[in-house]
Amino acid sequence: MESSQLVSYRFLTTILAFTIILCSCVQKEKPSLGMFVGSTDVGNVKHVGSTNFDEESQIYTLKGSGYNMWFDRDEFHFAWKKLSGDFILRTHPKFVGEGADPHQKMGLIIRSGLDTASAYVDVAVHGDGLTSLQFRKANGDSTEEISTEINDPDVIQLERIDGNIKMSVAKFGDNFTSETLESIDLGDEVYVGLFVSSHNADVLEEAKFSNFRIVIPAEDDFTPYQDYIGSNLEVMDVETGDRKILHKSKESLQAPNWHPNGKSLIYNSNGLLYNFELESRTITELNTDFATRNNNDHVISFDGTKMGISHHSEDHDGQSIIYTLPLEGGTPKLVTNQGPSYLHGWSADDEYLIYTAERNGQYDIYQIPAAGGEEVQLTDQPTLDDGSEYSPGGESIYFNSVRTGTMEIWKMKPDGSDQEQITSDEYNNWFPHISPDGKWMVYLAFPDDIDPSGHPFYKHVTLKLMPVDGGEPKIIAYLYGGQGTINVPSWSPDSKKIAFVSNTQYPELVD
DSSP states (O other): OOHHHHHHHHHHHHHHHHHHHHHHHHHHTSOOOTTOSEEEEESSOSSOOEEEEETTTTEEEEEEOOSOEETTEEOEEEEEEEEOSOEEEEEEEEESSOOSSTTOEEEEEEESOSSTTOOEEEEEEETTSOEEEEEESSTTOOOEEEEOSOOSOSEEEEEEETTEEEEEEEOTTSOOEEEEEOSOOOOSSEEEEEEEEOSSTTOOEEEEEEEEEEEOOOOTTOOTTTOOOEEEEEEEETTTOOEEEEEEESSOOEEEEEOTTSSEEEEEETTEEEEEETTTOOEEEOOOTTOOOBOSOOEEOTTSSEEEEEEEEGGGTTEEEEEEEETTOOOOEEOOSSSOEEEEEEOTTSSEEEEEEEETTEEEEEEEETTOOOOEEOOOOSSOEEEEEEOTTSSOEEEEEOTTSSOEEEEEOTTSOSOEEOOOSSSEEEEEEEOTTSSEEEEEEEOTTSOTTOOOSSEEEEEEEEETTOOOOEEEEEEEEOTTTSOSOOBOTTSSEEEEEEEEOOTTOOO
16 A cells, blocks of 8 residues: 555545544543433524433423424423323422523423424423413413412322323422313323423523432222232432332332341341342342241341341241341241231340230230340230330330321330320321431321321322421421331431332333
């Protein structure tokens, strides 16, 4: 090859290599859409919008332009995916900056198509705080709205169920206020997701959406304890309400404990116990030897060396029986020889276990030496007492009881005396868990339309926080869950976070 040809060849090769590297860099820097399939500007916007998902914070950032979303046409930026059937959308929205127009909009939306005049329903939060359920019943119709009295909500939710669409909004800590739009037909398959519209065609506005969830609920005819849907293993900062999904599974994961070392969680699934390493997010099975039918009542001792479990023993007619074993795993040691017995707590000195047991036709709370021995009955009610847990100082036992009509939180002294009701409302409150520093209690609240003695799967529930010494509880998480969400003590060792499980169908996942 002549020298001039060689130079040209090398030059072209260098340019080609540089182009490949440049393309590779561009591909790597392409913004993540998280769980969305598309990021689209709807209508003839002047400025191109964008969607970006931050993998670490799990926050979506949308930038959008557009004259408005009103009358018979819309202009906005839309992060979307397609769904069919019933679903729930939920997020914590927040504008970035004051914005050029007080009527800029952000929120959740369900849309029949991506055309500027498509039929839709949304929950729209305006820049001045005005919040409403907006909708266009048919393509090309003019937009209508139903306003809510809650301005500038911290949490918004949009739910489609049986052809109706329900908007729910709340200030963080409060219960939802809702409005329902009945019998609107957008088609079975719809576009759902997040949106931003600047209401000023000449500018881009920015909004952030944290704790975004898409929930596909259980079928109406599912059979509890036989049919299960998927699970999210989550952790949450109790002060801010910021949540992170650590692991998604199409299986039923339940009841995470926070390991005393702060580095892992322990949960149960399909009768087995698993360690989930927080940093590497690796999962390993915890050795429980013959105990392979464990339910979600597993508790770690205060000294962090042992674990108590409830295993459905074939030697006891398949009833739940309590055992202890080393925290790192091993052969379980029998504690209770009568069932059913459902473990809930260790005493602060690790000498005793407390549990709910069915004896003589009623379910009460009992105490037994951790090494085994004679059980002592602490409550005696014809109605259900459950969910018992010692305070870290050992001075009190907290539990839930349905003795006053709804399931409420109670406390008593370690010998069962001075039983006192702590909560009193229309909700059914379960599983009080006391923070390691002894200052706070978190518990699970079910709606009032369930059996007070039941703690079912797959309901709209909330996690509530209140001072141990008493005070007004506030909601720190709005979720779809119930049984298995937070059955066991799940505070982080520093009392700043909790772990729990929320639920959704995950047909696309393969474990």
